[in-house]
Amino acid sequence: GAMELPPSHFPAARAAAVAVGYLRYLRGGPGRRLELRELRRARRQDIDDVGHKYYLELELEDVLDNDRTVSCTAEVLYHLGSKTSAPDVQVTVQGELRSTEEADKEFYNRIRSLEKELVAENIPDSHGNIPPELEPIHLLAWVASGYVIWQNSTENTKLHLAQVKHVKQVKRSDEDLQFDYVVLLHEMVSQEVLPWEVSVLWHPQRGARVRRCHGPGAAR
Amino acid sequence: LQVDLWQPSSPFHIVEGTVADVRVPQNTTRSLLPYLQQANIQYTILISDLQQAIENQTGMRSHRNRRSLSEYNYEVYHSLEEIEDWMHYLNRTYSDLVHMFSVGKSYEGRPLYVLKLGKRSRPYKKAVWMDCGIHAREWIGPAFCQWFVKEALQTYQTDPDMRKMLTQLYFYIMPVFNVDGYSFSWTNDRFWRKTRSKNMRFHCHGVDANRNWKVKWCDEGASLHPCDDTYCGPFPESEPEVKAVAHFLRKHRKQIKAYLSFHAYAQMLLYPYSYKYATIPNFNCVESAAYNAVNALQSAYGVRYRYGPASSTLYVSSGSSMDWAYKNGIPYAFAFELRDTGHFGFLLPEMLIKPTCTETMLAVKNITLHLLKKCN
Numbered sequence: 276g277a278m279e280l281p282p283s284h285f286p287a288a289r290a291a292a293v294a295v296g297y298l299r300y301l302r303g304g305p306g307r308r309l310e311l312r313e314l315r316r317a318r319r320q321d322i323d324d325v326g327h328k329y330y331l332e333l334e335l336e337d338v339l340d341n342d343r344t345v346s347c348t349a350e351v352l353y354h355l356g357s358k359t360s361a362p363d364v365q366v367t368v369q370g371e372l373r374s375t376e377e378a379d380k381e382f383y384n385r386i387r388s389l390e391k392e393l394v395a396e397n398i399p400d401s402h403g404n405i406p407p408e409l410e411p412i413h414l415l416a417w418v419a420s421g422y423v424i425w426q427n428s429t430e431n432t433k434l435h436l437a438q439v440k441h442v443k444q445v446k447r448s449d450e451d452l453q454f455d456y457v458v459l460l461h462e463m464v465s466q467e468v469l470p471w472e473v474s475v476l477w478h479p480q481r482g483a484r485v486r487r488c489h490g491p492g493a494a495r
Numbered sequence: 496l497q498v499d500l501w502q503p504s505s506p507f508h509i510v511e512g513t514v515a516d517v518r519v520p521q522n523t524t525r526s527l528l529p530y531l532q533q534a535n536i537q538y539t540i541l542i543s544d545l546q547q548a549i550e551n552q553t554g555m556r557s558h559r560n561r562r563s564l565s566e567y568n569y570e571v572y573h574s575l576e577e578i579e580d581w582m583h584y585l586n587r588t589y590s591d592l593v594h595m596f597s598v599g600k601s602y603e604g605r606p607l608y609v610l611k612l613g614k615r616s617r618p619y620k621k622a623v624w625m626d627c628g629i630h631a632r633e634w635i636g637p638a639f640c641q642w643f644v645k646e647a648l649q650t651y652q653t654d655p656d657m658r659k660m661l662t663q664l665y666f667y668i669m670p671v672f673n674v675d676g677y678s679f680s681w682t683n684d685r686f687w688r689k690t691r692s693k694n695m696r697f698h699c700h701g702v703d704a705n706r707n708w709k710v711k712w713c714d715e716g717a718s719l720h721p722c723d724d725t726y727c728g729p730f731p732e733s734e735p736e737v738k739a740v741a742h743f744l745r746k747h748r749k750q751i752k753a754y755l756s757f758h759a760y761a762q763m764l765l766y767p768y769s770y771k772y773a774t775i776p777n778f779n780c781v782e783s784a785a786y787n788a789v790n791a792l793q794s795a796y797g798v799r800y801r802y803g804p805a806s807s808t809l810y811v812s813s814g815s816s817m818d819w820a821y822k823n824g825i826p827y828a829f830a831f832e833l834r835d836t837g838h839f840g841f842l843l844p845e846m847l848i849k850p851t852c853t854e855t856m857l858a859v860k861n862i863t864l865h866l867l868k869k870c871n
Binding site: 281283284285292308310311312313399400401402403404405435436437438459461463464465466467468 | 571572681685686688703718723724725761799801802803807808809810836837838839840841842843844845847
């Protein structure tokens, strides 16, 4: 059976971070910012020869929709010997997220109409500033990082996007936008801040897809 | 003859009947003015000594900054030099409430300054110790320490709680613990964490100043590798900064009733133990203090903090200042992890300094007032 975990303790919090990273990858975008407001409930089941499975009830907020509350349930399975495989994650969102169609289209058209490919660095800068026109690029970095965080988390890690070190748009002949990021990820337990290269495609209807990612030590 | 054209923006716009303003070096006037007279062009000297005019203007402004508590901007991040100047200024200007002193020197030779705050109302007073910036990249920490001092000085006459605090207690505030690291995070690497001590064998610098204390030193949650960000050091108190503060706290251990250390980020209020999963002897008093502090904090803007023992709430770590302070007999030892929970992380924008500090003040005042009451 599954045993109840205190939501304020770190094992549940780490599993929640993986679930949120996964959800950001699937449902985030340049016009949508999802934050974890509260972990309401957590249970853990130890499955012999398989791994540890966490059952979570999460309260998120859709920040750009006036911090509207979004309830979710999630399952995070860390495989035994999890150094070699990503956790299995399932997330169910209760209700509908507000559509970001307009903002997405506007961002898409703005980038497509740029004469020179977009290049930027240090988002946010040392003092936490983000120029407003780069905010969607920042949010897209969180989407791409969500993938990296999901793929590279274990029960002994907690990853966050510390900063976009560098981003370069790569013009494509098809309909997708491509951004090649160098992101700095902060790992809470070891306290290391390490660079990851993530190349991501994005399209208003198709959403985000990570093409390639490469980090120190592990390449997935 | 060359002139610096101040008005209009381009020579193309200079036409008969319009005004043109030019700036020339002093010696050029000897040839320019006769030329204008000869050409029958009217002129007026608007500024006869530009250098002097500029000096008057900027002299006045920095004069104001240096000499006024309310002119120092507490809503921006300040460099180490600015913070030290600020401390010197307070020491001179508020000598009845502030005493600045040094507990030692950093690895790179910088002074380790501490401010002692409080009214000299009675011969023996209990004290609270607060340090910020043990970890270099956590800039909101030093920002809060400065904010606390500002609040204390600005409100102790009008706010009964603050007056009570400064009358009955002394506050030792160390705005920047890790001065070398903090400076390095401004000049070289914004995400630097450790001190800047050199390592003999490896090409890596620095020790995690919150793993270097003599309490279960370098056990779980710390690293023996000099290149790691949680490196515990070659031995406990190897870092001069840690050794200096430990020496001061040991010397004053009977006087100091609370140890507060400010870090970022996670939005947590932590108490011992970090190095093991166990309940502290005075759990009831400490837990209720934390519970009330977190509620007080939340009352400002609704921001939620988690609270509990560090080992189960954040992670297991050994050699931390909080655990050491507790082991040394300081009954209330807390570590704050300030805003946020990861969206900005270490790069908390300056516009969030004020709300973060405002809410944290409520928690600190709450803990302090709790301290003044009896608890068993």
